[in-house]
Amino acid sequence: MHQPEHLKNAGLKSxxxxxxxxxxxxxxxxxxxxxxxxxxxxxxxGDDVGLATVYRVLTQFEQAGLLVRHYFEGGKSVFELNQGxxxxxxxxLQCGRVEEFYDAGIEARQEKIASDRGFSIRDHAxxxxxxxxxxxxxxxx
Amino acid sequence: MHQPEHLKNAGLKSxxxxxxxxxxxxxxxxxxxxxxxxxxxxxxxGDDVGLATVYRVLTQFEQAGLLVRHYFEGGKSVFELNQGxxxxxxxxLQCGRVEEFYDAGIEARQEKIASDRGFSIRDHAxxxxxxxxxxxxxxxx
DNA sequence: ATGCAAATGATAATCGTTCTCATTTGCGAT
DNA sequence: ATCGCAAATGAGAACGATTATCATTTGCAT
Numbered sequence: 001m002h003q004p005e006h007l008k009n010a011g012l013k014s015x016x017x018x019x020x021x022x023x024x025x026x027x028x029x030x031x032x033x034x035x036x037x038x039x040x041x042x043x044x045x046g047d048d049v050g051l052a053t054v055y056r057v058l059t060q061f062e063q064a065g066l067l068v069r070h071y072f073e074g075g076k077s078v079f080e081l082n083q084g085x086x087x088x089x090x091x092x093l094q095c096g097r098v099e100e101f102y103d104a105g106i107e108a109r110q111e112k113i114a115s116d117r118g119f120s121i122r123d124h125a126x127x128x129x130x131x132x133x134x135x136x137x138x139x140x141x
Numbered sequence: 142m143h144q145p146e147h148l149k150n151a152g153l154k155s156x157x158x159x160x161x162x163x164x165x166x167x168x169x170x171x172x173x174x175x176x177x178x179x180x181x182x183x184x185x186x187g188d189d190v191g192l193a194t195v196y197r198v199l200t201q202f203e204q205a206g207l208l209v210r211h212y213f214e215g216g217k218s219v220f221e222l223n224q225g226x227x228x229x230x231x232x233x234l235q236c237g238r239v240e241e242f243y244d245a246g247i248e249a250r251q252e253k254i255a256s257d258r259g260f261s262i263r264d265h266a267x268x269x270x271x272x273x274x275x276x277x278x279x280x281x282x
Numbered sequence: 283a284t285g286c287a288a289a290t291g292a293t294a295a296t297c298g299t300t301c302t303c304a305t306t307t308g309c310g311a312t
Numbered sequence: 313a314t315c316g317c318a319a320a321t322g323a324g325a326a327c328g329a330t331t332a333t334c335a336t337t338t339g340c341a342t
Contacts, residue, residue, distance in 0.1 A: 130260035
């Protein structure tokens with residue numbers, strides 16, 4: 001069990017709600033979760049943390065670099081464990097499933113485009129919205 | 142004056158609020174505007190349309206293909222005239238300025254990535270968030 | 283064990299957006 | 313022109329996601 005170290009390293013004291021949220025992400029049950037998702041999953045497993053706390057903790061984890069926040073279409077933001085390596089996303093419009101990808105060529109071209117125009121990139125988001133043509137895509141997640 | 146034709150072609154009857162919103166976009170004052178931006182600019186120029194109407198009209202124009210909607214970070218959506226040619230965006234984090242770009246190589250790679258994984262692209266959004274290094278970037282727009 | 287700053291949770295508040303519904307308007311038929 | 317009515321509007325309520333408030337609880341250094 002190394003979660004407390006993660007929190008300590010991030011300058012956050014290890015409290016019950018923070019440990020629960022972190023281990024939910026580390027459990028790998030769902031890689032991409034909204035605040036609502038986290039809240040409901042915790043409730044379902046008998047741990048009751050307040051919704052406000054979930055929001056606070058997610059934001060703190062994002063600032064601490066433990067989680068990455070994504071703004072997908074539809075308004076609500078989604079979080080995932082920060083595993084160091086940047087990647088982009090394909091979101092299935094049918095089932096909401098999120099798949100990750102990385103393409104060095106795309107990354108390189110973005111850098112060139114930005115610098116050609118006098119910008120220095122701080123962040124970027126490439127979201128592909130698509131229909132997955134596989135049959136394991138029946139329902140909304 | 143050809144706005145009424147645009148509306149007619151889109152199957153929308155030409156009403157005062159719709160014409161005002163459309164000509165605001167066509168005036169080129171601001172290329173990218175949120176509902177709030179449109180509402181305030183119209184009020185400022187003496188035309189008072191209701192906020193609800195602005196939202197409705199923007200959504201209708203999007204559905205009719207007259208406008209394109211973008212979901213940038215920060216939650217609120219932003220609209221721009223649909224000029225047929227797809228492009229992506231660089232958003233300056235300092236001044237909020239939005240610059241457009243198109244890169245055939247990036248487009249092609251996206252297609253390949255998606256089809257390799259069994260997805261068919263319906264839409265995509267590539268947003269680069271950056272600092273523009275030029276001096277004409279003093280303030281928040 | 284003790285104290286206190288930091289964290290929590292219930293609730294109110296906020297923000298962008300959509301809905302409701304009574305009133306107004308565009309426009310085809312007269 | 314003008315009548316009639318479906319469609320559109322506007323004011324305000326409602327809504328969903330998120331943030332702020334604040335009294336109570338908790339982690340943890342002493």
